[in-house]
Amino acid sequence: MEDGMTKRWLGAHKELLHAATRHSFILSIRDGSIDLGCFKRWLGQDYLFVRAFVRFAANVLVKLPKDVAETDIDVVLGGICALEKEISWFRSESSKWGVHFDTLIPQKANEDYCRFLEELSASSTHYAVVLAAFWAIEMVYNDAFATCLETDAKTPSELYDACERWGNAGFKAYCTALQQLADKHLQMSSIDIQGQAEQAFLKILSSEVEFWNMSCQ
Template identity: 55%
Template sequence: VEKNSMIDTWLKKHCLIYVGATRHPFILSIRDGTVNLSSFKTWLGQDYIFVRAFVSFVASVLIKAWKESDDSGGDMEVLLGGMAALNDEIQWFKNEASKWGVQLSDIVPQKANKDYCRFLESLMSSEVKYTVAITAFWAIEAVYQQSFAHCLEDGTNTPSDLQATCLRWGNDGFGQYCHSLKQIVNRQLAKASDDEIKEAEVALLDVLEHEVEFWNMSCGGA
C-alpha cells in the first residue's frame, strides 16, 4: 500500500532512537503495571505545559499549510481536526490533574521540557518550510500514539486508572489521524528539494531525541 514511503525508510534507518522513544522504560513501566505514580504525576504536569506550547506550534503549521500547500490533500482539515483534539486535550489535562491532586498553576517546566518547547519555537519561524514542520508534527504525534497503544495491547498489565490516559493517544481514531499526517508528510517529501529532505530528516531525529529526554525527565520523579 505504502510504496516509496520516505518515512518508513527513515524509521528503519533510525530504528534504535525510534524504539528508544516509543518503548521507553517509562512506557514499559505503565505497560507492566510497575509505574511509579510520582513519575506519572510529573509527566502529567510537565506535559500540560508542553501541550500549551504545542498548540502554538500547530497553529504555525496550519499557517504554513495555508501558504505552501495546494488544497488537494485536505491538509488544513487534518490540522484543524488536530487542533480541535488539542482543545479537548487541554481540558482533559485539567480534569486529570485535579483527579491526581496535581496543581497545574504550580508546575515549573523542567529543563527537558524547556528545551523541547524552545525547539518547537524554532520551527515556528517563517523561514522553516512546511515540509520540515509537518514532519516534526507527525513525529511528535506518532511517538505518543505508538507508545500508548503499546500499553493497550492484549496481555499487558496497565493499571486501570491509567487506561484512560493510554486510550487518549492509543485509540484507533488517533491512529487514523497519525496515518493521515504521515501521508501528508510522504506527499510533501516526494516533491521536496534535497535540502528540505535533509532538514526534515534532522527534524525527525531532533523530535525523537526530545521525546526520549521528556520521558527520562518524567522518570526522574519530583
Template identity: 50%
Template sequence: EKKIGMSETWLRKHRLIYDGATRHPLIISICDGTIIIASFKTWLAQDYLFVRAFVPFAASVLIKAWKESDCRGDMEVILGGVASLEDEISWFKAEANKWGISLSDVVPQPPNKNYYRLLESLMTFWAIEAVYQESFAHCIEEGSKIPPELKETCARWGNEAFGKYCQSLQNIANRRLQKASDEELKKAEFMLLSVLEHEVEFWNMSCGNK
C-alpha cells in the same frame, strides 16, 4: 498495500532510536503495571505544559497548510488536530485535579523547554504525535498489565482514531517530501531525529522519581 514513503524509510534507518522513544522504560512500566505514581504525576504536569506550547504550534501548521498545501484535504486533517486540543487541555486539568496536582505551580523542566524549540515544521508535527501514538498503543495491547487508573491516559493517544490521524499526517508529510529539495530533505530527517531524541529526554524527566 501501503506505499512506502520517505518517512517510513527514515524510521527504518533510525529504528533503534525510534524504539528508544516509543519503548521507553516509563512506557514499559505503564504496560507492566510497575509505574511509580510520582513518575506519572511528573509526566502529567510536564505534558500539560507541553500541550499548551503545542497549541500555537498546531495553529501555525494550520496556517501553512492553508497557504502552501496543494491539497485541500490537508487543512481539514490539521484542523481536526487543532480542534481536539481544547478537549485535551481540559482533560489534563481534570486529570491533574484527580491526582491532586496544582497545575498553576508547575514550571517546565529543561527537557520540556528545550523541546519547544522543535515546534516548527510539519515533519516535527507528525513525528511528535506518532511517537505518543505508538508508545501508548503498545500499553493497551493484549496482555498488558496497565493499572486501571491509567487506562484513559493510554487510550487518549493509543486509540485507533488517533492512529488514523497520525497516518494522515504521515501521508501529508510524505507527499510534501516528494517535492522537497535535497536541502529540505536533510533538514526534515534531522528534525525527525531531533524529535526522537527529545522524546527520550522528555520521558526521562519522569524517571528521576524512582
C-alpha cells in the same frame, strides 16, 4: 504504492525510535510497576508541553501554502481541534491526581523541547519540515501508548484512560493521515528540505526520550 520518505526514516533509525516509543516509563505503565509520582510529574510537564504544542500546530496551519488541497488543511485543523480536547483532559486529570498546573515550573527537557518547537515555527522553516515534525510528535505518543493497551498489558486501571487517549485506533488513523500528508509534501520538496525534515525527525525522537527521562527522575 511506493514507500514514503517517513517510512524510510522509521527503518533507518530503529534504535532511536525504539528508545522513544519503548522507554522504561512506558514499559512500567505496561507492566503495572509505574511509580505514580513519575506519572504525576509527566502529567504536569506534559500539560505545559501541550500548551506550547498548540502554538506549534497553529503555526503549521499558517505555514500551509494557500494552494494546498482542502483535505490537507482539514487534517491539520482536525489535529488542532483534538488538542483542545487534550487540554480539557489534562485539566480534568489535574484534579483527579491533585497536580496543580498553575504553580508548575517547566523542567529543562521540557523547556528545550518547547524551544525547538519555537525554532521550527520560524518563518524560514519550510512547511514540509513542520508537517513531518507534527507527524513525528503525534506518532511517538500513539506508538508508545498503544503498547499499554495490548491484551497482555498489565496497565493499571487508573492509567488506562491516558493510554487510550493516544493509543486508540482513531488517533492511529489521524497519525497515518498526518504521515501521508508529510510524505506527499516531502516528495515535492528539494533534497535540502528533505534533509532538514529528517534532522527534525531525529531531534524529536531524542527530545521525546529526554521527556520520558525527565518524568522518571
